[in-house]
Amino acid sequence: MAGTPRIYLDSAATTPPAPAVVEAVREALTDSWGNASSAHAAGSRARRIVEEARVKVAALLGGRPDEIVFTSGATEANNTVFVGLAGPRGRPGRIVISAIEHPCVIESAAALERSGWTVVRAGVDETGIVDPDAVGAALGKRTALVSVMLANNEVGTIEPVAEIAKIAKAAGAFVHTDATQAVGRIPVDVGALGVDYLSLSAHKFNGPKGVGALWVRRGAAIAPLFRGGSQEGGRRAGTLNVPGIAGLGVAAELAKKNLAETADLVRGLRDRLEAGIRSGVQGLRLNGHPVLRLPSHLNMSFDLIEGEALMMRLDLAGIAVSTGSACSSGSREPSYVLTAMGCDAVRAAGAVRFSVGSTTTEAEIDRVIGVLPGIVADLRKAPPAFLKG
Numbered sequence: 001m002a003g004t005p006r007i008y009l010d011s012a013a014t015t016p017p018a019p020a021v022v023e024a025v026r027e028a029l030t031d032s033w034g035n036a037s038s039a040h041a042a043g044s045r046a047r048r049i050v051e052e053a054r055v056k057v058a059a060l061l062g063g064r065p066d067e068i069v070f071t072s073g074a075t076e077a078n079n080t081v082f083v084g085l086a087g088p089r090g091r092p093g094r095i096v097i098s099a100i101e102h103p104c105v106i107e108s109a110a111a112l113e114r115s116g117w118t119v120v121r122a123g124v125d126e127t128g129i130v131d132p133d134a135v136g137a138a139l140g141k142r143t144a145l146v147s148v149m150l151a152n153n154e155v156g157t158i159e160p161v162a163e164i165a166k167i168a169k170a171a172g173a174f175v176h177t178d179a180t181q182a183v184g185r186i187p188v189d190v191g192a193l194g195v196d197y198l199s200l201s202a203h204k205f206n207g208p209k210g211v212g213a214l215w216v217r218r219g220a221a222i223a224p225l226f227r228g229g230s231q232e233g234g235r236r237a238g239t240l241n242v243p244g245i246a247g248l249g250v251a252a253e254l255a256k257k258n259l260a261e262t263a264d265l266v267r268g269l270r271d272r273l274e275a276g277i278r279s280g281v282q283g284l285r286l287n288g289h290p291v292l293r294l295p296s297h298l299n300m301s302f303d304l305i306e307g308e309a310l311m312m313r314l315d316l317a318g319i320a321v322s323t324g325s326a327c328s329s330g331s332r333e334p335s336y337v338l339t340a341m342g343c344d345a346v347r348a349a350g351a352v353r354f355s356v357g358s359t360t361t362e363a364e365i366d367r368v369i370g371v372l373p374g375i376v377a378d379l380r381k382a383p384p385a386f387l388k389g
């Protein structure tokens with residue numbers, strides 16, 4: 001709609017870079033463009049930026065700076081953990097993941113499975129929670145790795161990772177958590193979680209795209225995904241992305257400083273949105289845990305509506321939401337996350353994810369609450385046959 005400001009309720013897909021992040025990236029591109037591995041002054045200047053960022057990312061996680069390996073994002077961080085298993089540890093063993101991991105974990109595990117590893121996929125309950133006892137039961141004698149995400153991207157359910165880690169560590173397994181959706185939204189402390197590896201991505205908490213990190217507990221095994229350079233202590237070869245890392249550092253610093261305040265604000269707006277939608281629309285079901293959920297996420301199924309159609313109508317009204325995850329939207333397959341939670345195909349097809357961000361305003365939420373009932377009523381006049389059962 002020309003002239004109407006757009007409303008962005010898709011912070012689970014990505015977030016806008018904070019102004020201080022943009023400034024740090026700009027500074028690194030214009031003034032600190034040296035190669036962080038060079039021995040001369042230009043290199044030292046770039047290296048200083050990288051090392052400052054490392055301290056800030058470590059501080060956000062309660063880890064140590066030398067445990068941070070900068071990557072191109074969470075996809076690379078997650079792949080690194082799984083590919084690293086295949087190399088140094090000799091014969092294939094067992095891996096336990098949850099059924100609702102991001103595709104980059106699911107497909108990394110599947111690749112190992114094709115080369116002889118045993119992969120157990122622990123199920124979830126109807127709210128998307130992985131049962132620690134189910135993980136415990138899935139652990140064999142030779143389980144090399146347990147990987148369970150800290151919070152799910154589609155529904156926002158927060159997993160009992162600390163409990164799972166305790167059980168897995170007692171059985172001698174290494175533990176990885178994909179914390180991509182959680183970092184910057186809820187407190188994340190590697191000590192309290194008791195994991196060995198944690199993945200994060202800057203663009204989910206107002207940092208730049210194409211940069212992230214893998215936190216590796218000191219002493220935990222890691223093999224490089226990329227070879228051919230001694231950067232990152234030999235754990236990740238390749239000239240460092242200084243502008244991206246600078247931006248990630250500032251985003252981490254802001255996230256740590258503002259976490260509690262932002263979470264309260266975002267939760268308040270998300271709850272206002274949910275209450276407003278419920279008061280204007282009948283035939284709704286919440287997907288995800290009602291309480292153990294990221295403050296940002298609201299995933300709802302609308303009876304007699306295809307989520308894709310609702311998403312497109314909202315887009316025309318200047319409101320950005322998503323169905324499933326950004327990576328799988330556009331495919332007509334029902335969400336495997338909702339399917340694993342026991343949703344039938346009709347409920348899964350009617351799902352829409354609203355995800356509130358730190359820049360969302362109350363006026364924006366109220367505008368969405370205002371326009372949504374009319375669009376829903378309109379779409380329900382002619383529901384697709386398969387939704388009528």
Ligand code: PMP
Pocket residue numbers: 012013072073074075076102104149151152153178180181200201202210211212325327
């Ligand atoms: N894991 C989760 C849970 C995610 O939500 C995403 C992003 N959609 C990723 C991994 C991939 O992160 P990146 O965009 O940094 O590759």
